[in-house]
Amino acid sequence: MNASTSTPARPASLRPGTAARRRSLSLTAALAAAGLLLAGCGSDDDGGGGGATSAPAPSATSEPTSPEPTTPAPEPSAEPSATSTPEPGVGAGCPATDGGIPEGAATSEVVDVDGDGRADTAWITGGADRTFGITTASGATFSAPIESASPIGASAVVNTVGADLTPIALVDLGRQAQLFSLDGCAVTQTVDDGGQPYVFDRGFGDQGTGVGCTDVDGVLHLAGLLATEEGDGWTVTRTLVDLTPSGDVATNGAVDVVAEDAAATDAVVTTAQEVSCGDLVAGDGGLVEPES
Template sequence: MSTPAAPATPGPARRAPWWPWAVAVVVLVGVVVALLLTRGDGDDAAAPTTSPTPAATTPTTATSPSATPAASPTATAGCAPTGDGPPAGADVREVVDVDGDGRPDQAWLTGGADRRIGITTASGATFSAAIDSASPVPASAVVQRVQADAIPVVLVDLGREARLWSVVDCGLVAPTNAQGQAYTFDRGFAGQGTGVGCTQDGGALRLAGLDAVSADGGTFTVTRTWVDLGDGGRTARNGAAVQVATGAAADDPVVTTAQQVSCGDLLAGRDGPVEPAS
């Protein structure tokens, strides 16, 4: 019979591993943080914003200043229909709108002893003025708007001089100078100027007398004298004179322009009516 084995001597108690508890704590903390973050997002979404709205996202209403378009000229009905249109045989060319109805109008020239410069508007009005000049050079004209108040003007090149008319109250008016006489531009005949031009000044074309003078026949000095229209185009007064070129060659554009009758990019003899041959 065998001897029973001696009972085992009890040893110290073994502790449970610590890492399962650590994992559990980490998971619990993560769940709590996630819940807090979710709750915070919901609160922010519901709260009204106090930061200013960028101007680019502000809706524009019909009453806000930014919704108001820039002011633009309002077209008028134009001149009342009068007359029978351009005379037979006149040279007729389309020109800028002179009566404010937004449609191009017509300028015309007749020849002979009683030659006339005239306008026929798209609305059907016809008005004209006699060209009282002994110049044998066939007349040519150009029509344009000048100054900030956009006064319609008609320039007629007669070779020796250039005549000026304004369109006033559906008629042609010759602006008067300081002496009360019709304003004219010298074209080299009287030694006071050589041409007429219109130059951009302050965003609008401005009328000017031009004078190209040469001391040696090879190079030129060019002077520009502003001509200011007043009383809606009924008066013309000389303004400041400015030397715009010195030592310029004869074929320099500043010289050739000073020897022509033009207004902006419109040139008499090319961009307007020309007196027909008799």
């Protein structure tokens, strides 16, 4: 049953009579007069819009207007797009080239030199035309000749140095150590600011006795080392080597005395007479030129 149209039952005490009819007629007349009065206030003489009573009130039973249907936003794809940013520090590596490691070359696995996150391979060929080279995990091979008249077999270490993690190779030839940059998918001999090859003395001159890589504020830094015997002890002097970001130009940096009155067997003294970088020591289980 619709409650809005039902008629409530009269109480048993209510009886129809003249007084009730008069009260009903009086109430009807009063309501009619009130309706005429309200209708007269619903408009202005100048035809203007009037106040709040000029607009009809909305029906309490009117249905709300349905909003226009909208197209739902597409769900995000779980697959990365082709333009997604690669992981920091990992690149595509050097493009593959023809050729590879020469037959008979000595090889050693080394650090990632081309930035693809995979270890690469360093190699040295023997004989009159000995060559140092890199073959990357991506299939690229690049090399450079080792130009030296030293009869001592070459050995090498490869590492990354500096805040830019520049890949370098140190090739020990007994009397000197040559420095190569491995940046840009090439083996390039590093030069000084005058354009001459930058080499480390191995005790056959007065410039140094070895080369190493030392930790400076958490960064591995290339350095020339000089160990000299003075009286009953040894003094070790370190010269930091500043490299360009690509490692192709080197200049001498800060010079420090790092040990005085040290014993000949102290690590700081023995390291100053080696070719090393980090934990890698040339000729000690690493890359060594094969015998001809």
